Structure formats: C-alpha cells, structure tokens
Amino acid sequence: MMRLYKEELKRILRTRSTLLFLAAAVALSVFMAYVPITFVRYTYEENGQEITIKGKEALAIRKELQAPNAGEVTPEKMADGLKAYQENLAIYGDFYGDFPRNVYNSEISPWSPLVQKLHEVTADPDSGLARDYMDITEDDALSFYEHCRTHLADLMKLEQKNNPKAQEIAVKMYDKVSMPFYYYPGYGSSMAEYEGFYLFMLMFLCAMITAPLFSCEYQTGADDILRSTKHGRRKLAFVKILAALLISLVTFTLCMTIFTVISNSLFGWESRRTSMQILFSAVTLLGLNMGQLQNLVMFAGLIALLSCVSFILFVSSACKNTTISTGLTIAFCLFPSVFYMTAGSNMSSYLRVLLPSGALGGSNAFFYTLTYYFEFLKIGPLTVWTPWLLMIVPAIEIPVFLWMTVRMYCRRHM
Amino acid sequence: MEITLEHVTKHFKDKNNKNHPVKKAVENVNLQLTPGVWGLLGANGSGKTTLMRMICGIMKPTAGRICYDGIDIEHLDDAYRDVIGYLPQEFGFYPEFTVQQYLEYISALKGLTDKQAKTRIDELLTKLSLEDVCRKRITRLSGGMKRRVGIAQALLNNPEFLVLDEPTSGLDPGERVRFRNLLSEFAHDRIVLISTHIVSDVEYIATQNAIMKNGEILQTGTTQELVSQMHGRVFEAIIPPQELSMWESDPKVQIVNLRNEKDGRICLRYLGEQTDIPNAVPQNPHLEDLYLHLFPKT
Numbered sequence: 258m259m260r261l262y263k264e265e266l267k268r269i270l271r272t273r274s275t276l277l278f279l280a281a282a283v284a285l286s287v288f289m290a291y292v293p294i295t296f297v298r299y300t301y302e303e304n305g306q307e308i309t310i311k312g313k314e315a316l317a318i319r320k321e322l323q324a325p326n327a328g329e330v331t332p333e334k335m336a337d338g339l340k341a342y343q344e345n346l347a348i349y350g351d352f353y354g355d356f357p358r359n360v361y362n363s364e365i366s367p368w369s370p371l372v373q374k375l376h377e378v379t380a381d382p383d384s385g386l387a388r389d390y391m392d393i394t395e396d397d398a399l400s401f402y403e404h405c406r407t408h409l410a411d412l413m414k415l416e417q418k419n420n421p422k423a424q425e426i427a428v429k430m431y432d433k434v435s436m437p438f439y440y441y442p443g444y445g446s447s448m449a450e451y452e453g454f455y456l457f458m459l460m461f462l463c464a465m466i467t468a469p470l471f472s473c474e475y476q477t478g479a480d481d482i483l484r485s486t487k488h489g490r491r492k493l494a495f496v497k498i499l500a501a502l503l504i505s506l507v508t509f510t511l512c513m514t515i516f517t518v519i520s521n522s523l524f525g526w527e528s529r530r531t532s533m534q535i536l537f538s539a540v541t542l543l544g545l546n547m548g549q550l551q552n553l554v555m556f557a558g559l560i561a562l563l564s565c566v567s568f569i570l571f572v573s574s575a576c577k578n579t580t581i582s583t584g585l586t587i588a589f590c591l592f593p594s595v596f597y598m599t600a601g602s603n604m605s606s607y608l609r610v611l612l613p614s615g616a617l618g619g620s621n622a623f624f625y626t627l628t629y630y631f632e633f634l635k636i637g638p639l640t641v642w643t644p645w646l647l648m649i650v651p652a653i654e655i656p657v658f659l660w661m662t663v664r665m666y667c668r669r670h671m
Numbered sequence: 672m673e674i675t676l677e678h679v680t681k682h683f684k685d686k687n688n689k690n691h692p693v694k695k696a697v698e699n700v701n702l703q704l705t706p707g708v709w710g711l712l713g714a715n716g717s718g719k720t721t722l723m724r725m726i727c728g729i730m731k732p733t734a735g736r737i738c739y740d741g742i743d744i745e746h747l748d749d750a751y752r753d754v755i756g757y758l759p760q761e762f763g764f765y766p767e768f769t770v771q772q773y774l775e776y777i778s779a780l781k782g783l784t785d786k787q788a789k790t791r792i793d794e795l796l797t798k799l800s801l802e803d804v805c806r807k808r809i810t811r812l813s814g815g816m817k818r819r820v821g822i823a824q825a826l827l828n829n830p831e832f833l834v835l836d837e838p839t840s841g842l843d844p845g846e847r848v849r850f851r852n853l854l855s856e857f858a859h860d861r862i863v864l865i866s867t868h869i870v871s872d873v874e875y876i877a878t879q880n881a882i883m884k885n886g887e888i889l890q891t892g893t894t895q896e897l898v899s900q901m902h903g904r905v906f907e908a909i910i911p912p913q914e915l916s917m918w919e920s921d922p923k924v925q926i927v928n929l930r931n932e933k934d935g936r937i938c939l940r941y942l943g944e945q946t947d948i949p950n951a952v953p954q955n956p957h958l959e960d961l962y963l964h965l966f967p968k969t
Contacts, residue, residue: 264779271767477763482824485727485757485834486780487749493780 258496261488265500269470278462279508285462286512289455290519293448302358313523316443320525323367323442330438330535335375336398338368342390370440374539378404382411402436409540416631422640423633427542430642434544440535443528444547446628448520449536452551453624456558457594457617459512463505463562464569464586464614470497471573471666472582480669494666498570498659505566506559513555537628542642550627557616557623557648564613564651565590567658574665594618606634606643613654616647623647672831674704674726674862678735681721681886696721698886699735704832708858710873710894711866712958713883714966719866720760722883723836726864727757739832753782756830758821760837760866764809770796770820771805774827781828788827795823798853814841822850826857833863839872851876870959880958882965889965894958901956901964907940908951915939923947927963 269275299315300307310318326334345364349356352365372390379397380387397404409431410424417423474480483489488496521529529548534541545553569586576582593615597605609615616623623644626632632643678699685694697718713719724730726737728744728751737744744751764773771792778788796802799819804812809820818841825833833854839847854863855876865873873880874894881891890897905927910918915937918924924947928940940954941947942964 260785261779264776267772268765268767268776271772272765273767473765477765478759478761479763479765481724481727481729481759482757482762482777482821483780484729485752485755486777487753487782487828488780489752490749492749 258488258492261492262496262499265493265496266503269466269500269504272469274469275466275504278466282459282462282508282512283515285455285458286515287519289451289458290516291523293445293451293520294523296447297445299362300358301362307358316524319366320442322362323370323440326367326371327441328439330371330374330401330440330532332399332401335371335401336395338372339375339390339393339395339398341365341368342372343393346390370442370535374438374535375401375404378408378539380408380411382407385412385415405436405534405539406431409542412540413631417633420633420635420640426633426640426642427631430542431540434534434542438532438534438539439530439546441525441528441531443525444531444536445524446536448524449547449550449554449624449628452516452520452554453558453617453622455516456513456554456562457590457619457622459509460558460562460565460614460617461587461590463508463566464590465583466504466508467501467566467569468573468582468586469579470501470570471662472576472579475576475669476578490667491663494574494663497666498567498662501566501570502563505562509559509562513558517551517555533628541628542631543627554624554627557644560648560651560655561614561616561623564654564658565617567655567662568613571658571662571665574662574669590614591618594622606632610634610643610646610650613651613658616651672706672740672860672862674702674832675738675741676700676702676704676722676726676735677738679722679725679732679737680734681718681725681730682733695886697725697732700886700888702881702888702891704862704864705879706858706860706862707878708854708863708865708873708876710877710880711864711883712868712870712873712880712962713866714868717883718886719883720836721886723757723834723864723866724759727755727834728752729757753828754831756825756828756833758825758835758838760840762821764817764820766808766810769806769808770801770812770823773809773820774823777824778827783828791827791829792823795826799823800849815843815846818842819846822853831861833857833861835863835865837867837869838865839867839869847872870957870962874958882962884965897961898956898958901942901960903953904942904944904964905940905954905956905960906943906948906951907938907954908948909936909938910948912937918948921947925963925967927960 294312294316297316297319298309298311299318300309341364345360352361375393375398376387376390378401379393410428413424413427474483483493529546529551531547533543533545533547533550536547568589572585572589573582576585593609593612597609598619626647627644630643633640634643634646678701679697680699681697683694683696685692700722711719721730725732739747739751768776774792775788778792783791796805799822801816801819801823804816809817812820818838822838825835839850842850851872857863865877867873877894879891879893880897882889882897909932912935918939919926923943925942926939927942930938932938939948942960
C-alpha cells in the first residue's frame with residue numbers, strides 16, 4: 258500500500274500541469290504577500306509641492322508617526338486623539354478641502370486608527386449613521402469601551418431586526434472580547450484581505466491539480482488495466498485521495514508559510530498583536546489580535562480547501578474526461594463568489610455555507626464574513642453565526658465527499 | 672484451476688434505439704475454461720470484449736455468475752484480481768510515464784514489492800525486447816511497441832489466468848510469431864484466453880476455442896474438432912479470369928481466397944460443394960474456413 262502511495266504521488270508530481278500549478282502557487286504566494294505593501298503611501302508637502310513616498314519607506318514613516326500611540330488603547334488616548342481631531346477641525350473645517358497635508362500627517366494621522374473607532378461606536382443608535390467628530394465629547398472618548406458594547410447592541414438591532422436570538426448571541430460573544438484593545442502600527446486591513454484572496458487562488462490551483470486525477474484514467478483508457486489489478490479498486494481510490502490531500506496540504510503549508518513570513522516581515526511581526534477591532538469594526542465579535550485572525554483565516558481556508566479538493570475528487574471520479582472535470586472545477590470554484598455577489602438573497606447565504614468552496618472567494622469569503630458582516634443563519638430552531646458554519650459545514654463535508662468518491666470510482670462501469 | 676461462466680448475460684441500455692431499448696451484448700454464456708490457451712473467436716461487435724471485461728471483474732454481468740475454482744469472483748474480489756493479468760483491446764497510458772515508470776506503477780498496483788518488481792520488470796523488458804526503450808515515454812513509441820508494453824504489464828504478476836483482448840493488433844508478422852511463442856511457453860499450467868478476429872493468431876497455439884456470435888457462444892472445442900466440421904466443404908478450383916465475376920456472384924460459392932496463376936488463370940479457394948465449380952479439388956480445412964463459414968460477411 259505504501260509503495261502504491263509513493264508511486265501515485267510520483268505519478269501526480271510528474272504531470273506537467275501539476276508542476277505548473279505548484280510553481281504558480283509558490284510564485285503567487287510571494288507576489289500576493291508583497292503586493293499590499295506597494296499600496297502604502299505617505300504624502301507630504303515640500304516647497305508647496307506634494308511628494309509621495311511608496312512601499313516600505315512609506316510604511317516606516319507611518320509606523321514612526323504612530324509609534325507613540327502603540328500599545329494599549331486607553332480611553333485617555335482616545336480623548337487625546339479626539340482633542341487633536343477637534344482642534345484641527347476647528348481651524349481647518351474638514352479633512353477634504355484645504356486641510357494642510359503636513360498638519361494631517363503630524364496631528365491627525367497618528368491618532369486616526371484610534372479615533373476612527375471612537376467615531377464608529379458613537380454612531381446614532383437608530384440610524385447607525387456616524388456623528389460629526391465635533392459632536393463627540395471627551396466623556397464619549399473616556400467611556401469608549403462602554404460605547405463599544407452599546408453600539409454592538411444597537412447595531413444588532415438594525416442588522417438582525419427580526420432575529421432576537423442572533424442579537425442575544427452577538428452580545429454574549431462580544432462580552433467575551435477582551436478589553437482594552439491593543440494597537441501596534443504596521444498592519445493594514447489590505448494585508449488580511451490579500452491573505453483571503455490568496456487562499457482562494459490556492460484553493461483554485463489545488464482543485465485544478467485534483468480535477469484530472471480520476472477522469473484522466475477514464476479518458477486515456479488506462480482505467481481498464483488499473484481496475485483489473487489487485488489494488489486497482491478501493492485501495493487505488495484511497496491512495497489517489499490521500500495523494501491529492503497530501504499534495505494540497507503540503508502546498509498549503511509551504512505557500513502559506515512563505516506568504517506569512519514575507520507579509521509579516523514586511524509589515525512588522527509586532528503588529529500581529531493589534532486587536533482586530535482596531536483594524537476592522539470595533540464591534541467585531543471575536544476577541545482576536547491580527548496574528549490570531551491571520552491564523553484563523555488560514556485554518557478556515559485550509560478546511561475550505563480540503564473540502565473543495567474532496568468535492569473535486571468526487572467530480573473527477575464521476576466525469577468521463579478531463580475537459581468536463583476541469584470545466585466543472587472552474588465553475589464550481591467561481592460559483593459561490595459570483596452567486597453571492599449577484600443574488601444577494603438569504604438563499605445565497607445558505608448556499609454559500611453548503612458549498613465547500615463557499616468560504617473562499619470574493620465578498621462571500623470567510624474573512625469578510627468574520628470582519629465586516631454580522632450575519633447569522635437559522636437552522637431549524639438554531640441560530641448560528643455564519644463564520645462558524647463556514648468552518649463546520651465544509652469540515653463535515655470532507656468525509657462525505659471522500660466516501661462518495663470511493664463509491665463512485667468503485668461502481669463505475671459496473 | 673478453472674474459470675466457470677454460468678449463464679453469463681450482459682444487457683446495456685440503448686438510448687439511441689427506441690424500438691429496442693435494451694442491447695444484448697452477451698447472452699447466456701456457459702463456458703468452462705481450463706489450463707491451456709483458449710481462443711475466443713468472433714467478429715467485431717460479437718460481444719468478446721464485454722465478455723472479457725466481465726471475466727476480469729471490470730464489469731458485472733446482468734445475470735449469471737463467473738467462478739474461479741467454484742467461488743464467485745465477486746466474493747474473491749482482490750484475491751481474484753491478484754491471479755489475473757489483463758490486456759484490453761484499447762488502452763491508454765498516462766502521458767508522463769516512461770516504459771519503466773509505467774511498469775513500476777502497475778507492479779505497485781499488483782502488490783509486488785520493490786525487489787520483486789525490479790526482477791520481474793527486467794525479465795519482461797528482456798523477453799519483450801523493450802530494454803532499449805525502457806527510458807522512453809510510452810506516448811513516443813510505435814503501436815507495436817505500445818502493445819508489447821501492454822503485454823508486459825499483463826504478465827507482471829505472473830498471472831494464473833491471462834486475458835488478452837486482440838493482443839496482436841499492431842504487431843508485425845515477426846512480433847506475432849514471437850508473441851505466440853511467448854504465450855505457448857507461458858501457458859503451461861495456466862489459463863490464457865485470447866480474443867481475436869485474426870484466426871491465425873490462435874490457430875496454432877490454442878488448445879481450445881470458443882466461437883462467439885451476437886453475444887452467444889456458438890461452438891467450443893479444439894481446433895481439430897471445430898475444423899473437422901468443414902471437411903468436404905473446402906475446395907480449390909482453377910478458373911479462367913472471365914468466369915470470376917460469375918462465381919463471385921454465385922450465392923452457393925463463398926470465396927475464401929484468390930490467387931493469380933502464372934498462366935493467367937485464377938486459383939480459387941472456396942466454401943461450398945465440390946460440384947459447384949468444375950474440376951474442384953477437396954482441400955484440408957483451416958480454422959479460418961470455419962470462421963468465414965460462420966461469419967460470411969467478414
């Protein structure tokens with residue numbers, strides 16, 4: 258069995274398309290980890306001219322500017338930040354017109370990650386609209402964490418109007434979020450978004466490697482000989498499945514290690530300690546820092562990837578040629594994203610949860626659901642937070658799809 | 672050791688034919704295969720390949736059962752597949768494989784250890800004259816070479832029961848002779864079942880034959896037994912060329928062979944009655960004569 262497993266692994270790794278997809282996965286891990294830093298800009302004025310610095314250099318300046326505010330996000334820091342905002346707004350009106358760039362850089366920018374959160378949690382409870390910075394008081398700033406809890410409850414009333422159970426769960430979850438928050442400059446939300454998008458690419462590439470595993474045999478006619486051998490049925494099906502899962506797992510581990518090391522080295526490992534509530538919504542329901550968020554997104558991505566690979570194995574075992582299995586793989590990987598974007602109904606939320614690739618892609622992705630949405634789904638009497646479902650359902654589907662693959666392969670031609 | 676086929680039947684759904692939605696590929700076949708070379712003769716479409724796939728356990732019969740030493744092969748499962756070697760009529764290879772890599776892969780599927788595989792592969796590469804091409808990709812080999820690789824994979828596990836579906840198609844005459852000799856040598860104490868529509872492939876080496884038509888076994892027996900039916904039905908006559916078209920259109924005369932003589936006349940070998948063509952001389956029948964008698968259209 259072990260010998261067969263090695264031979265099958267060697268066979269898959271000898272295939273030109275596999276090598277191509279693996280090379281693409283590694284190259285993309287470097288590219289996608291590097292891209293977010295190219296978006297970092299720092300613009301200042303010199304002799305009446307605007308000069309923009311990009312990339313690592315810009316990030317270093319930004320980090321230096323925000324360094325005094327690094328560490329625990331205290332209500333006092335919030336109050337100081339608010340004061341700086343209000344003083345400058347009193348002089349220059351708003352940030353969009355003639356606000357001097359250098360003043361913004363030195364007076365506003367260091368406080369913006371914190372004050373924006375204060376701005377968010379002091380929104381109008383009925384409409385959800387943010388108040389003017391000038392209307393926020395020092396007391397509001399000093400009771401920032403109380404505002405966070407109140408805002409969450411208000412927001413849930415707006416988002417989950419007809420689902421009191423969801424409101425209750427959200428409040429309970431948020432009660433567990435540890436406060437105060439922490440902020441360490443460096444990380445931007447774009448880096449985490451790129452991680453999510455790269456995970457989708459990785460899933461797609463692993464699915465493409467998997468797509469011809471069974472269908473190729475049917476197409477080339479190699480199948481009859483394999484099936485007439487001692488281990489050519491269930492054992493071969495198992496071996497193919499294990500090989501596909503191992504290749505996907507190793508590819509995932511290697512590529513995500515490259516991605517994580519590069520991106521964290523560029524943005525700074527210390528910024529992994531930033532609370533996710535500072536970079537995303539202040540009322541995000543999980544009490545994680547950015548490092549933990551990165552790991553959780555990776556873990557959810559791994560489950561989705563393995564679930565997707567398991568499903569593609571089943572598709573491959575059911576298709577008579579590689580063209581059909583590859584076509585279905587592409588369609589299947591893209592479908593949840595396209596459907597979620599276009600349909601936007603409650604049904605698309607349920608469908609996304611059911612589809613093994615539903616946790617990766619565009620706006621449907623686990624990362625966005627975790628950080629931006631406050632989505633709960635009803636399953637009979639239960640109300641469950643969608644990100645949990647996006648991890649649990651694909652995990653349950655893995656053994657189901659693998660069993661279906663073995664069954665489909667063994668019963669073919671019979 | 673014996674393979675027994677009891678009332679083996681295979682029906683397929685024929686979606687294209689609304690009047691006959693069920694296509695009978697194999698119908699109530701009963702056969703007892705004992706050690707030796709068995710020739711399974713039949714025209715294209717007679718059901719040979721379907722029968723062989725069922726014998727190899729790749730396909731399940733719609734009805735009936737196939738037993739190996741009295742035990743249903745379905746129950747034996749991989750224990751049965753461990754003793755068979757199968758070469759399908761049409762087969763493919765993974766395009767990335769060299770001959771050596773392919774044989775290593777199949778040997779793993781057949782449960783051979785690394786050491787056993789190495790020894791057996793070297794042996795077969797030599798026997799089938801494939802040493803020079805063992806590092807070449809199979810896709811780059813000629814049709815005959817590919818067929819030899821196919822034969823090699825079937826022999827890897829030293830099978831007790833070898834099933835070869837049209838094994839000689841694509842082989843040149845020299846290769847056919849070598850292949851026949853290899854099989855004769857191999858068949859000792861084993862069952863070798865060869866399906867073919869090329870009668871000469873099995874005529875000299877088959878100890879038993881089964882003739883299949885429209886999914887049914889018409890006759891079984893040794894070559895001599897089968898051929899004996901044709902005694903007094905095969906003749907040779909020499910005719911002037913202008914008479915050829917007349918005899919060709921005569922429904923009583925089935926021309927087997929034509930040969931131009933030096934004097935311009937034509938020597939006809941035919942199946943029919945002695946009196947059909949004047950001066951016809953009786954000939955010793957061959958298996959091919961019986962085959963053409965049973966499958967006149969081919």
